[in-house]
Amino acid sequence: MKKTPSCVSDPQLVELSQALSTLSDPNRLRIMCFLSRGEQCVCHVERQLGISQQLASHHLNVLRDAGFLNVRKKGTWSHYSINGGALKHVNTIFLKYLNAEGVSNGKDEAVCCQR
Numbered sequence: 001m002k003k004t005p006s007c008v009s010d011p012q013l014v015e016l017s018q019a020l021s022t023l024s025d026p027n028r029l030r031i032m033c034f035l036s037r038g039e040q041c042v043c044h045v046e047r048q049l050g051i052s053q054q055l056a057s058h059h060l061n062v063l064r065d066a067g068f069l070n071v072r073k074k075g076t077w078s079h080y081s082i083n084g085g086a087l088k089h090v091n092t093i094f095l096k097y098l099n100a101e102g103v104s105n106g107k108d109e110a111v112c113c114q115r
Contacts, residue, residue, distance in 0.1 A: 019090040022066040039081040
């Protein structure tokens with residue numbers, strides 16, 4: 001019998017699941033893509049994405065609360081940028097368990113449970 005893979009009990013998979021859930025919204029992905037070019041204020045995010053200020057602020061706050069964004073206050077303006085460390089951490093977990101290069105080619109015969 002093969003050894004149970006570490007992903008079965010690794011708590012980092014819960015962390016990855018939560019991160020992917022946060023990022024799964026199309027507007028949040030668009031915001032991350034837009035912010036990958038550098039720091040932006042809310043008004044630029046809403047204008048670029050064609051969404052309301054309220055919706056832009058909501059998604060920015062969700063991403064910030066999840067640790068994906070940094071916020072810098074300047075007067076009454078909030079400027080957002082990507083937290084590269086958080087994104088790299090999630091990417092590392094993703095690649096650790098879901099790297100396409102490490103996927104079995106399916107030629108090994110599976111052993112099923114006997115009832």
